Amino acid sequence: MIVLNLHKTLQSAQGTMSLQLEMTVQKGQFVTLFGESGAGKTSTLRMLSGLMDPDKGYITVNGTTWFDKDRKINLRPRQRHIGYVFQDYALFPNMTVRQNLEFALDKNQPRTIVDDLIGTVELRELQHRKPDTLSGGQKQRVALARALVRQPEILLLDEPLSALDSAMRQKLQQYILEVHRKYELTTILISHDVGEILKLSDRVYEIQHGRILRQGSPETLFGLGQSSAKFRFTGEVTGIRKAGVVYIVTIRIGNDLVKVIADPSEAEFLQTGDKVAVASKAFNPVIRKI
Numbered sequence: 001m002i003v004l005n006l007h008k009t010l011q012s013a014q015g016t017m018s019l020q021l022e023m024t025v026q027k028g029q030f031v032t033l034f035g036e037s038g039a040g041k042t043s044t045l046r047m048l049s050g051l052m053d054p055d056k057g058y059i060t061v062n063g064t065t066w067f068d069k070d071r072k073i074n075l076r077p078r079q080r081h082i083g084y085v086f087q088d089y090a091l092f093p094n095m096t097v098r099q100n101l102e103f104a105l106d107k108n109q110p111r112t113i114v115d116d117l118i119g120t121v122e123l124r125e126l127q128h129r130k131p132d133t134l135s136g137g138q139k140q141r142v143a144l145a146r147a148l149v150r151q152p153e154i155l156l157l158d159e160p161l162s163a164l165d166s167a168m169r170q171k172l173q174q175y176i177l178e179v180h181r182k183y184e185l186t187t188i189l190i191s192h193d194v195g196e197i198l199k200l201s202d203r204v205y206e207i208q209h210g211r212i213l214r215q216g217s218p219e220t221l222f223g224l225g226q227s228s229a230k231f232r233f234t235g236e237v238t239g240i241r242k243a244g245v246v247y248i249v250t251i252r253i254g255n256d257l258v259k260v261i262a263d264p265s266e267a268e269f270l271q272t273g274d275k276v277a278v279a280s281k282a283f284n285p286v287i288r289k290i
């Protein structure tokens with residue numbers, strides 16, 4: 001179980017922002033941090049991993065204190081047994097895929113874990129290639145495998161899929177779920193993609209200006225518990241047009257554009273850029289802002 005009690009003054013473009021978060025993540029959970037840019041999501045992961053010191057508060061993981069300002073406890077990043085995957089892969093360009101993984105091994109650690117990971121994320125054919133010969137999705141599989149070489153209990157994923165196209169994202173989501181289950185990880189993801197959050201997470205925290213605004217299961221948080229589960233998708237509004245007494249709302253789902261008819265009460269609160277859920281109610285799609 002991870003218990004976070006974090007206080008940190010951050011410098012935003014608008015001035016100072018006071019981050020104050022209390023969060024408990026159960027062992028084995030898949031948790032997502034969601035919220036607008038600059039809300040403090042990355043800073044939260046950096047404090048958990050030891051890359052940024054909180055001004056006040058404590059971090060305990062499975063009963064061990066990793067950080068406690070009052071008791072002057074502050075474990076170094078290497079002592080925290082965390083795997084961290086970033087959006088930009090951060091691979092060593094002069095090393096092959098296998099060498100990137102082997103470089104992460106601890107002294108005395110058996111090499112079998114490297115083979116196991118290469119198998120799990122299907123890198124066997126690519127293992128002797130250098131990163132600049134790989135696609136974005138392949139590089140991110142290498143970064144995911146490398147983050148797991150030291151067999152961490154906690155995996156932190158900072159928007160790892162946001163640079164990938166939709167088909168590649170879907171594949172990578174599958175790999176992420178697979179490693180989360182196979183290596184019995186506790187995983188914390190930062191994501192803005194509602195479909196991705198629904199697919200992967202047990203629990204979502206919505207962060208705004210350094211505070212938890214809402215938390216709950218993804219279905220509850222995005223209002224999907226109230227709609228029929230027979231037909232449901234999430235997407236982003238790209239246009240709203242009035243057509244007589246109704247509105248035509250264009251929604252982007254992955255690479256597809258779908259048009260949905262909405263009545264004025266549904267369309268009233270929508271604008272371009274909104275994330276929405278569309279579900280069917282007795283064959284009529286209903287549209288809800290999330």
Ligand SMILES: Nc1ncnc2c1ncn2[C@@H]1O[C@H](COP(=O)(O)OP(=O)(O)OP(=O)(O)O)[C@@H](O)[C@H]1O
Pocket residue numbers: 009010011012013017035036037038039040041042043044052
């Ligand atoms: N070391 C630091 N010291 C002070 N302020 C910082 C530091 N690092 C980041 N900040 C500021 O803290 C704020 C929150 O940044 P953070 O990266 O945590 O947000 P975020 O929610 O992850 O946003 P995004 O989705 O854009 O990545 C930003 O305004 C940033 O400039």
